[in-house]
Each structure stands twice: as C-alpha cells, then as structure tokens.
Amino acid sequence: MPIPTELVGSLPRPMKLQQAYADLDDGKITVEELQALQEEAAKDSIKRLEQTGETYVTDGEQRESSFATYPITTTLAGTGLAPNLAGDGQFFAIFDDGHHRQLPRLTGGPFRYQTFASEFVEKNKRDASKPVKQAVIAPSMLMLLYPLEEEIEGYPREQFLSDLCDEVEKDIRQAFAAGAERVSIDFTEGRLANKNDSRNPWTNKDMLQEFIDLNNRVIDRFSPGERRNIGIHTCPGGDCDSVHSKEVPYEKLLTKMFNINAGYFLIQCASEDDKEKVYKLCGEYRRDDANGVSQKCFMGVIDPLTPEVETPEQVRDDLLKAAEHIGAENLGATDDCGFSPFSRDEKPKHGSPDFARDVAMQKISARLEGARMASEELGI
Numbered sequence: 426m427p428i429p430t431e432l433v434g435s436l437p438r439p440m441k442l443q444q445a446y447a448d449l450d451d452g453k454i455t456v457e458e459l460q461a462l463q464e465e466a467a468k469d470s471i472k473r474l475e476q477t478g479e480t481y482v483t484d485g486e487q488r489e490s491s492f493a494t495y496p497i498t499t500t501l502a503g504t505g506l507a508p509n510l511a512g513d514g515q516f517f518a519i520f521d522d523g524h525h526r527q528l529p530r531l532t533g534g535p536f537r538y539q540t541f542a543s544e545f546v547e548k549n550k551r552d553a554s555k556p557v558k559q560a561v562i563a564p565s566m567l568m569l570l571y572p573l574e575e576e577i578e579g580y581p582r583e584q585f586l587s588d589l590c591d592e593v594e595k596d597i598r599q600a601f602a603a604g605a606e607r608v609s610i611d612f613t614e615g616r617l618a619n620k621n622d623s624r625n626p627w628t629n630k631d632m633l634q635e636f637i638d639l640n641n642r643v644i645d646r647f648s649p650g651e652r653r654n655i656g657i658h659t660c661p662g663g664d665c666d667s668v669h670s671k672e673v674p675y676e677k678l679l680t681k682m683f684n685i686n687a688g689y690f691l692i693q694c695a696s697e698d699d700k701e702k703v704y705k706l707c708g709e710y711r712r713d714d715a716n717g718v719s720q721k722c723f724m725g726v727i728d729p730l731t732p733e734v735e736t737p738e739q740v741r742d743d744l745l746k747a748a749e750h751i752g753a754e755n756l757g758a759t760d761d762c763g764f765s766p767f768s769r770d771e772k773p774k775h776g777s778p779d780f781a782r783d784v785a786m787q788k789i790s791a792r793l794e795g796a797r798m799a800s801e802e803l804g805i
C-alpha cells in the first residue's frame with residue numbers, strides 16, 4: 426500500500442469570514458449572516474482539497490471558533506458561550522511572538538457540549554465527493570476549563586471529568602456515525618505540558634501523565650477496529666505563524682505519547698532541527714500492539730507556519746529517511762499542524778490569510794506528490 430496521507434484539519438479562514446466573526450461580536454451582523462459565509466468558505470475548502478487529490482477532506486474548520494472551543498462557543502470573544510462558562514479562564518498557551526490564547530472558565534455543572542463535530546461532518550458529507558475526516562478536541566485540553574487549584578462548589582472535579590469524558594466519547598462516536606472515516610484528536614497541549622512557563626501556571630504542574638490517562642479513559646471505550654481510525658495530533662502549537670512549546674525537548678512527549686491507545690498519530694516533524702531524532706523516537710516507542718491496534722506514525726513533512734512551499738523531492742527524502750526508522754508499513758505523511766487552528770488568524774508571515782489559503786493548497790499538493798514519489802521508490 427502506498428504511504429497514506431492525511432491533513433490535520435484546519436485551513437486559514439478567508440479575510441472576509443474573519444471579519445464576519447468580528448462583526449458578529451460587534452453586533453453588526455446576525456449569526457445567520459456569519460453562517461452563510463462559513464458555508465461558502467467550507468464549500469470552497471472541500472472543493473479545493475478535492476482538487477489537490479487529498480485522501481480525506483475537511484471543511485478546514487471554517488465553521489469553528491477554534492479547534493479547541495468549537496463545542497462551547499461561537500466566537501473566540503465569547504459570543505454564544507455555553508452555560509456554566511465565563512470568559513476569564515486560564516491561558517491555554519502563550520506563544521513565542523508574545524500573543525496568547527485564553528480558555529473560558531467553568532463556573533458550575535453539569536458540563537455539556539452545545540455543538541458536536543458531527544454537525545460539521547453531516548454538512549461536509551453533503552458537499553464532498555471524497556471521504557471526510559474530522560478533527561475533535563481532546564479531553565486533556567478541555568479539563569483546563571476547570572479551575573486549576575480550587576474546587577467548584579457543588580460540582581467536584583471528578584464529576585466534571587466524568588461528564589467531560591462522556592461528551593468527548595459522544596463527539597467521536599457521532600462524528601463516525603455521521604460518516605467521518607477518520608477522527609483525529611488534537612493534543613497540542615501534550616508538548617506544552619512540560620514547558621514550565623511561570624506566566625502560565627498549568628504548564629508547571631507536570632500534567633502530561635494525567636493528560637495521557639484522561640485521553641485513554643475515552644479512547645479505551647472504543648474497539649480496536651474503531652481505534653484504527655482514531656488518531657492523535659501533536660505539535661508545538663501553530664497560531665498566527667507562531668509556536669508555543671518548540672523549545673520543550675520532544676523526547677519528553679514522544680517517549681510517553683504512544684501509551685495513548687490510538688491507532689495513528691499525526692506528528693509535527695518538518696520544522697524540527699533534528700528530524701532523524703524524531704523518526705528514531707517514533708520508531709522506538711510506537712507500538713505494534715496498543716491493546717489490539719498497530720500504531721501508525723504520520724510524520725509532518727510540511728510546515729504550515731511558513732509561506733515557503735516545500736518541494737515534492739524534499740517530502741520524498743524526508744519520508745524515505747523516516748521509513749528507515751519507522752518502517753514503511755507503519756508510515757504516513759501529514760502536515761506539522763492545522764494551517765490555522767483559530768478562527769482569527771491573520772497569518773502574518775504569509776501576509777494575508779487569503780494568500781495563506783492558496784499556499785496551503787500548494788503545500789498539500791507537494792505532500793501528496795512527495796508521498797507518491799517515496800512510495801514508488803520504496804516499491805509499495
């Protein structure tokens with residue numbers, strides 16, 4: 426079988442869609458007017474992804490406030506925020522360029538999603554002629570909605586975690602039921618968990634093992650056959666063309682991450698200084714038998730944070746090197762991250778999100794062609 430390929434999920438939102446998110450916050454347009462522009466951008470994303478030949482297509486998350494907050498709010502500024510949440514939660518991440526992203530704060534129970542990703546899958550199935558994938562958020566990210574130190578009166582942390590796991594399980598099951606063939610779980614907080622950033626208290630609490638255990642609490646509810654198509658995405662962040670945890674030694678995560686009983690992993694790698702070290706770690710720690718499923722490593726061969734388009738030859742060479750350490754039969758190709766995980770992202774290094782959308786398609790085409798060339802060379 427040729428080397429499989431899969432994108433993480435998001436694409437830059439067109440500038441006029443980003444403006445519409447802001448206009449909704451300012452009360453200048455209605456939700457229906459925002460939705461019309463989301464539809465238009467989603468359809469365009471699917472059409473253009475299909476033109477590249479991408480195996481699985483998505484709407485590029487055009488209808489989502491972000492990869493992490495789609496279940497609980499319509500916009501990043503908090504328009505349409507779910508009940509029991511306030512806008513002033515902890516920082517999720519402080520990025521290298523100085524900007525930060527903040528999570529809402531849970532104020533009481535019960536915790537419930539107001540939007541499930543299956544809503545997007547249903548719409549995408551309607552518009553797509555190719556198989557559809559969906560990215561969902563990990564419980565390990567949303568556990569940060571609960572205050573870090575104190576207990577919410579009447580809603581103990583354990584009750585929250587139990588409710589959260591039920592909602593994430595439902596999110597994944599419903600996405601499959603709506604027709605998604607692959608569901609990948611965004612786990613960008615994995616590497617960040619070892620950052621020890623004094624400005625961001627949760628990163629000082631050594632939470633990686635807790636994150637892994639919580640994610641397994643959900644993933645272990647699925648059969649090996651289902652888990653073959655459940656992935657985990659890891660990266661050092663990707664927002665406004667900046668990262669949040671690239672300086673954290675990757676081995677701290679990669680030596681533990683494969684303990685998550687997922688069937689495949691979408692692993693940032695193209696932007697690493699020492700890619701071969703990453704291939705080695707993945708080859709060493711991936712498991713042939715993760716409770717009945719053999720883990721596949723989809724290595725990042727494209728950097729969505731730079732406007733320079735990788736060549737198919739670069740992609741081919743990276744994959745051939747990765748195959749030496751991981752084994753061609755365990756290898757896939759992906760991008761280092763979604764191309765724009767948050768709905769407001771001006772893609773500064775690209776100059777504009779509209780241009781960045783064009784660049785993303787060129788990069789995806791290079792990944793596909795490079796994977797084809799590597800497969801040919803490997804005779805698979």
Ligand SMILES: [Zn+2]
Pocket residue numbers: 433613658659660661662663761762763
């Ligand atoms: Zn990412």
